[in-house]
Amino acid sequence: MLKTIRVALWMTVPVALIGSSVMLWRADQHEQVAAFQPAFSLPDDSGAIRTAGEFEGKHLLVFFGFTNCPDICPTTMSEVAQVMEDLGPDADEVQPLFISVDPVRDRESGLSEYLAAFHPSILGLAGDEAATQAAVESFKVFYDQENDASQPGGYTMSHSSSLFLLGPRGDWLRQYTYGTPADDITADLKERL
Amino acid sequence: MLKLIAATLGMAAVLPAMAHAECAEVSQGDLSISAAWSRATIGTARPAVFYVTIQNNGSTEDRLIGIETPVAGMPMLHETVLSDGVASMPHADQISIAAGETVSLAPGSYHGMLMDLNEALTEGESFPMTLQFQNAGTLTIDTDVVSIREREAPCAPAP
Ligand SMILES: [Cu+2]
Numbered sequence: 001m002l003k004t005i006r007v008a009l010w011m012t013v014p015v016a017l018i019g020s021s022v023m024l025w026r027a028d029q030h031e032q033v034a035a036f037q038p039a040f041s042l043p044d045d046s047g048a049i050r051t052a053g054e055f056e057g058k059h060l061l062v063f064f065g066f067t068n069c070p071d072i073c074p075t076t077m078s079e080v081a082q083v084m085e086d087l088g089p090d091a092d093e094v095q096p097l098f099i100s101v102d103p104v105r106d107r108e109s110g111l112s113e114y115l116a117a118f119h120p121s122i123l124g125l126a127g128d129e130a131a132t133q134a135a136v137e138s139f140k141v142f143y144d145q146e147n148d149a150s151q152p153g154g155y156t157m158s159h160s161s162s163l164f165l166l167g168p169r170g171d172w173l174r175q176y177t178y179g180t181p182a183d184d185i186t187a188d189l190k191e192r193l
Numbered sequence: 194m195l196k197l198i199a200a201t202l203g204m205a206a207v208l209p210a211m212a213h214a215e216c217a218e219v220s221q222g223d224l225s226i227s228a229a230w231s232r233a234t235i236g237t238a239r240p241a242v243f244y245v246t247i248q249n250n251g252s253t254e255d256r257l258i259g260i261e262t263p264v265a266g267m268p269m270l271h272e273t274v275l276s277d278g279v280a281s282m283p284h285a286d287q288i289s290i291a292a293g294e295t296v297s298l299a300p301g302s303y304h305g306m307l308m309d310l311n312e313a314l315t316e317g318e319s320f321p322m323t324l325q326f327q328n329a330g331t332l333t334i335d336t337d338v339v340s341i342r343e344r345e346a347p348c349a350p351a352p
Contacts, residue, residue, distance in 0.1 A: 070242035071273050072280050074232060075300040078342040109238045117235060117341045126231075142279050150269050150284035152240055152308045156212060158281035178275060 010099065029125075037170040038062075041159035043128035045112040050125055052170050058095045059173075060166040064141055065104030066157050067114050073120070076163065078079055080117035082182035082188065090193045091121065093168075099135055101143035101159045108173035123125065139164060167192075209286070216348035217337075222329040223251025224290070228297075228346040229336040231307070233316040241265065241314050243305030243322055243336060244346065246297045249290040257288040259325040262336075266309030268322075273301055282306070300344060314338045 029071050041051045050061070061080060065073040077098065084091045098115055099105040103126035109125025127135070136143055141160035148156050162175040163185070173192075218227035229245040241264070249255055260268045281324040288303055290296050298304050305322070314320070316338055323333045338349045 007257075067239050069282070070232070070240050071271070071304045072301055074242075074341060075344055078344050081342055087331055109236075114235055114239070115232075146281065148284065150271070151282075151306075152292060157284060158279055160278055161275055161280035175278075177278065178280065 025136065035171045036167065038135075038139040038172055039170075040099065040125070040127075040138060040166075042125035042135060044123060044125055045107075045110055050123070052166070054140075055095050055166075056170065057168045058093055059168060060164075060170075061096045061185075062139070062164040063097070063167065064099050064101050064136065064139070064143060064159050066100055066159070067106050067109060067111065067151050068102060069157070070089075071130055073160055076161070076178065077115065077118040078121065079180070079183050079185065080122060080163070082136060083186045084119050084121050084128050084185045086182065087189060087193075090190060094121075094189060096122045098122055098124045099132070100124065101132065101136070101157050102145075103127055103129070103132050105153065107188045165189075216346075217335045219332050219334045221332050223253070224250055224255060224326060224329040224332065225250065226324060226332055226334050228348055229322060229334045229348055230343070230348075231314055231320070231336050231338050232343060234314045235341075237310035239290055241307040241310055242302070243262045243268070244298045245305075245322070245324070245334065245336075246295060246299075246346070247288075247290050247324075248295045252292045253328065254292055255290050255329055257290065257324055258286075258327055258329040260305045261323045261325070262307065262320060264311055264320045265307035265315065266311060267307075268350065269308065270303065270308050271306045274301050275301070290326075293311055297346075299346070300339055302322050316340050 039052050041049055043049055063076055080096045087094060106126045111126060115122040115124045143157055143159040146156050146158055161178040164175050165173045167173045206266055216227045218225055225248045227246050231241055231243050234241045262288045270288060272285040273280060273282045285303060319335045320336045321333050322336045323331050325331050
């Protein structure tokens with residue numbers, strides 16, 4: 001009698017195992033649906049095309065902006081610079097990117113010198129209209145050109161204002177909304193690195 | 194005696210901080226303006242920014258209606274607007290300073306947008322900015338140019 005019970009119990013083990021692995025598989029499927037891998041293929045100041053793939057193994061901290069934006073763009077770049085300094089040796093595992101949503105004008109004035117004034121690690125990318133649009137769509141973010149006489153050159157850009165974090169395999173991980181203090185971003189990154 | 198030493202030490206500790214926090218302040222009528230600052234620029238191709246704190250000590254509303262400075266050919270008032278995570282910076286016709294209120298032009302809010310720069314703005318230097326108000330008239334304040342990386346006023350407005 002005892003033996004029968006024991007056998008019966010043992011027979012439930014594979015069932016439980018199968019059950020839990022199905023649940024894990026489902027959770028995994030769910031994660032794969034939720035996660036996505038933004039792509040971009042954009043030139044840096046030297047004209048070299050940079051893609052998401054070349055940064056595999058690093059976390060990417062991505063901002064969409066333009067350098068004729070004297071308010072929230074420099075404020076956010078300053079936060080990024082602070083994060084990179086506070087990460088110390090861990091900073092090697094993080095690559096900050098500034099993707100221009102005003103690429104023609106930003107290519108003209110140049111991004112490297114401007115971004116280096118914040119932190120030497122920040123890489124600026126400015127493509128053509130099509131490549132910029134593709135990158136923006138891939139990140140599921142937003143930008144638009146608005147004609148406005150009260151702006152330099154008669155137009156300005158509206159753009160997503162968050163910082164976006166991609167993981168070492170290129171997965172979209174999260175965003176830090178505008179105004180997230182550098183300390184909070186640093187603490188979150190340190191937990192992930 | 195001990196008290197005196199403590200007071201002296203306290204003073205010594207406070208003085209450098211105060212020196213750092215010293216802010217130019219200009220008053221006229223009911224208005225006081227202070228903590229005027231701007232970020233250094235790289236060349237003159239990109240617009241600079243202007244931030245300031247305005248205090249209305251009176252009992253009637255006043256409005257900032259324009260700015261003027263020798264460093265920029267096209268200075269304007271803008272407001273950064275964040276809506277559903279998207280930022281834009283429309284022109285602000287005027288900025289209301291309600292009676293008894295303090296309004297700051299600050300990152301993520303109102304700013305002076307200094308377009309057509311006549312010269313690059315260098316950290317450590319300063320430039321005059323004239324603010325035009327509907328009631329109080331014009332006030333001119335010296336604006337400190339600080340690091341391009343600065344995120345807040347480098348000096349506190351007078352208490
Ligand atoms: Cu503006």
